[in-house]
Amino acid sequence: MTRIVTVGGAQLGPVQLADGRASVVSRLIELLTTFFPRWFLDDIAQADHFYERSMPNDATQPLFDEAKRLGIGFCLGYALLEEKPDGTHHRWNVQSLVDKAGSIVATFKKVHIPGHELNEPGRPFQHLERYYFEPSPEGFGVWDAFDARVGMMICNDRRWPESYLLMGLQGVELILCGYNTPLHYAPDPSQDPLQGFHNQLVMSSGAYQNGSFVVGVAKGGVEEGVDSLAESSIFGPSGELLARAETNGDELIVAECDLDWCAQYKETLFDFARYRRPELYGAITDKHVAD
Amino acid sequence: MTRIVTVGGAQLGPVQLADGRASVVSRLIELLTTFFPRWFLDDIAQADHFYERSMPNDATQPLFDEAKRLGIGFCLGYALLEEKPDGTHHRWNVQSLVDKAGSIVATFKKVHIPGHELNEPGRPFQHLERYYFEPSPEGFGVWDAFDARVGMMICNDRRWPESYLLMGLQGVELILCGYNTPLHYAPDPSQDPLQGFHNQLVMSSGAYQNGSFVVGVAKGGVEEGVDSLAESSIFGPSGELLARAETNGDELIVAECDLDWCAQYKETLFDFARYRRPELYGAITDKHVAD
Numbered sequence: 001m002t003r004i005v006t007v008g009g010a011q012l013g014p015v016q017l018a019d020g021r022a023s024v025v026s027r028l029i030e031l032l033t034t035f036f037p038r039w040f041l042d043d044i045a046q047a048d049h050f051y052e053r054s055m056p057n058d059a060t061q062p063l064f065d066e067a068k069r070l071g072i073g074f075c076l077g078y079a080l081l082e083e084k085p086d087g088t089h090h091r092w093n094v095q096s097l098v099d100k101a102g103s104i105v106a107t108f109k110k111v112h113i114p115g116h117e118l119n120e121p122g123r124p125f126q127h128l129e130r131y132y133f134e135p136s137p138e139g140f141g142v143w144d145a146f147d148a149r150v151g152m153m154i155c156n157d158r159r160w161p162e163s164y165l166l167m168g169l170q171g172v173e174l175i176l177c178g179y180n181t182p183l184h185y186a187p188d189p190s191q192d193p194l195q196g197f198h199n200q201l202v203m204s205s206g207a208y209q210n211g212s213f214v215v216g217v218a219k220g221g222v223e224e225g226v227d228s229l230a231e232s233s234i235f236g237p238s239g240e241l242l243a244r245a246e247t248n249g250d251e252l253i254v255a256e257c258d259l260d261w262c263a264q265y266k267e268t269l270f271d272f273a274r275y276r277r278p279e280l281y282g283a284i285t286d287k288h289v290a291d
Numbered sequence: 292m293t294r295i296v297t298v299g300g301a302q303l304g305p306v307q308l309a310d311g312r313a314s315v316v317s318r319l320i321e322l323l324t325t326f327f328p329r330w331f332l333d334d335i336a337q338a339d340h341f342y343e344r345s346m347p348n349d350a351t352q353p354l355f356d357e358a359k360r361l362g363i364g365f366c367l368g369y370a371l372l373e374e375k376p377d378g379t380h381h382r383w384n385v386q387s388l389v390d391k392a393g394s395i396v397a398t399f400k401k402v403h404i405p406g407h408e409l410n411e412p413g414r415p416f417q418h419l420e421r422y423y424f425e426p427s428p429e430g431f432g433v434w435d436a437f438d439a440r441v442g443m444m445i446c447n448d449r450r451w452p453e454s455y456l457l458m459g460l461q462g463v464e465l466i467l468c469g470y471n472t473p474l475h476y477a478p479d480p481s482q483d484p485l486q487g488f489h490n491q492l493v494m495s496s497g498a499y500q501n502g503s504f505v506v507g508v509a510k511g512g513v514e515e516g517v518d519s520l521a522e523s524s525i526f527g528p529s530g531e532l533l534a535r536a537e538t539n540g541d542e543l544i545v546a547e548c549d550l551d552w553c554a555q556y557k558e559t560l561f562d563f564a565r566y567r568r569p570e571l572y573g574a575i576t577d578k579h580v581a582d
Contacts, residue, residue, distance in 0.1 A: 111568055114560070139571035159560065161452035161500055162572050169574050187559040194529055198499060201530050205496035208489060209452055238485055239492050268478040269405070269450065277402055280430035281453050281576045283460050285569050 003259040005146050005174065007215055008072075011232035013249035014221040022059060037128040040119035044091075047132065051081035055096055055104065068102035073146050077154060077178035079133070080107070093133040095152045095178060099145050106143045108152035109136035112160050123186045125226050129156075142170035148259050151212075155179040158216060159202050161209070162284070168210030169272065173262045175206070175214045181229040195229045200241065208239030211265030213257050220248040237262045294550040296437050296465065298506055299363075302523035304540035305512040313350060328419040331410035335382075338423065342372035346387055346395065359393035364437050368445060368469035370423070371398070384424045386443045386469060390436050397434045399443035400427035403451050414477045416517050420447075433461035439550050442503075446470040449507060450493050452500070453575070459501030460563065464553045466497070466505045472520040486520045491532065499530030502556030504548045511539040528553045 041047050055078065056064045067074050075097050082090040093110040113135045115127035140163060142151045151167035151174070158177050167175060181199065185191045191198070199216065207214040213236060220230025230248035234255040235241055242255040266272075332338050346369065347355045358365050366388050373381040384401040404426045406418030431454060433442045442458035442465070449468050458466060472490065476482045482489070490507065498505040504527060511521025521539035525546040526532055533546040557563075 111571060112566055114566065135568060136571070139568075156566075159500065160567075161456060161496075162567070162575065165452060166572065166574055169577075185559070188555045190555060191529070191560075194531070198530065201492075201496050201499060205452070205492050208492060209450065238482070239489065240485070264479045264481060268476070269482075275403055275405065276451075276453070277426060277430075278576050278578050280402060280427070281457065283457055284453065285572045285576050286460075287569050 003147050005148055005257045005259060007174070007213070007234060007255050007257050009215050009217040009232045009234060009243070009245070009253045010074075011217055011230060011245045011249075011251045011253065012219045013247075013251075014223040014228075015219065017224055037115065037126065037132045040126050040128055040131070044132065048081055051079040051091060053081055053083075055080070055107070064098065064102045067098065068100070071100045073100045074098050075152065075176040075178070091133050092136070093129065093154055095154055095176070097143060097145055097150060097152060097176070105145050105150075106141060106152070108141065108154070109138060110154040110157060111136045111139060111163065112156045114156040120186075124184065125182070127182070127186070140166040140170075142167050142172045146174070148174045151175045153177045155181065158206065158214075159198070161206065164206035164210045164212070164214075168212060168270075171266075172210065172212045173259045174257065175212050177203070177214065177216045178219070179216060179229075180219045183227045183229055196231050199229060199231055200233060203233060204235050204239040204241065207235040207237055208265065209270060211237040211262045211270050213237060213259075213262070218245070218248075220245075237265050294438050296439055296548045296550060298465070298504070298525060298546050298548050300506050300508040300523045300525055300534070300536070300544040301365075302508055302521060302536045302540075302542045302544065303510045304538075304542075305514040305519075306510065308515055328406065328417065328423045331417050331419055331422070335423065339372060342370040342382060344372055344374075346371070346398070355389065355393045358389065359391070362391045364391045365389050366443065366467040366469070382424050383427070384420065384445055386445055386467070388434060388436055388441060388443060388467070396436050396441075397432060397443070399432065399445070400425075400429060401445040401448060402427045402430060402454065403447045405447040411477075415475065416473070418473070418477070431457040431461075433458050433463045437465070439465045442466045444468045446472065449497065449505075450489070452497065455497035455501045455503070455505075459503060459561075462557075463501065463503045464550045465548065466503050468494070468505065468507045469510070470507060470520075471510045474518045474520055487522050490520060490522055491524060494524060495526050495530040495532065498526040498528055499556065500561065502528040502553045502561050504528060504550075504553070509536070509539075511536075528556045 077095045080092045080094045094107050096107045097105045099105050113129050113133055115129040117130040142149050149171050151172040153163045157163045183195050203214045203216050215234050217232045218230045220228050230245055232245040234243040243253040245251045245253050368386045371383045371385045385398050387398045388396040390396050404420050404424055406420040408421040433440050440462050442463040444454045448454045474486050494505045494507050506525050508523045509521045511519050521536055523536040525534040534544040536542045536544050
């Protein structure tokens, strides 16, 4: 019995600072705030209005309702402000996986937080993710949804082979990733013209080396003067590109994904139980990098 | 002060079963035996003549002499038969790194042994590496040579992100890899037309994700009726292709490698000490894969 999942990648064009949630939800029946780590705010609480307190909420409920009516599961990225019973606040960069009935299956917290912790006024724009978000204490999981083993990662997570591997070891078949990648990388501008190449390289190799589909969906285009990579893409377990966005605006890409294709890699070249050598991999989990 | 290493990848065309060592050494001043795991021999000792007992030896000494005379370091792959003091025999798939003075710096044993352990008569040819070779008990190392931090891997090792990562964690700048990859993969022939794509994909991503040069050198072409991938390649720490062989015969590819380019990746996006999350990577070293 074949297991075909039709995957759509809903790329969102720019969301300006003044845009409200309702307009974004109505644009693609999708929610995303502007990428606020671009600005430094002395008092982090001044950014609290960019974070969701719960999901779904009044602003996003129409998205959940419409997806349920259509019988479409989805994956949504957002900032989450969590208040613990002891009164402490936690700020997370998250994605929620939602099934066809409109129920949240899991909420994943970003593991690899890039950028910097402190304001760096010399930059043309900030990348203060390490100021605005805590890193996940939980790591990578895999869940059953849409008849598939589904994993999630967020933006910079996709550059690290460890991300794919940790899901691959849990049998992942479909990895969903939202990203928001400025084309200008201040610490080394020689990488700027390679952003599209690197984006494809890491998702393609992660797909192949774990026998999994990988879906990368951008918020691209020019937001508040900062240009970001679009090129939303779907890769097969062979690493081949199956679909890619042609514009840097609102655009839907689609691929019919036969999940049984994964086994052609998981049970041959990348039969982990047969071929991996975990007894020699110890340095990967060492807390300190050797000098 | 810039550190430029001129790297040559000496791709060897086919070596037939009847070809002797002397003719191969004289062809490229390089030693390689034919890829003998293609055949099954009931008594493994019948294959012992394919293995070296020491390195250098009478047949390969001319290569060491010529390289020393020219002041060229090199890396050489071969099969090694080791007899321990207790009389036991060990068969290894190895590469030796040789410095400009003709001295062996290190001999690396292959970690990820692909293929199968038992004769499979239904195949058009065998891939009996797991019969002919023990896997390395030592793992991946990095050594100082040619003013660089040099690592080695062999053939199938290049498909595994763990290989690059274990060298990357030791600060590798130049990874040297010999390979012998049949174009036909019996367990899943749908991968046959993708051999070149996969070869480039894994070495390019391994270079980028660790900020290292990667040099992959094939023995390509048709040996004893079996066609193997050529496409010897040199990649920069950006993942970009710097040089690639155009033929599947004897051919030298060259790139001038500025080792300081590595720091542009190792000290920014892939600053391991700052951005990795080893406390969440435990499953990578677990001995058993989860069901």
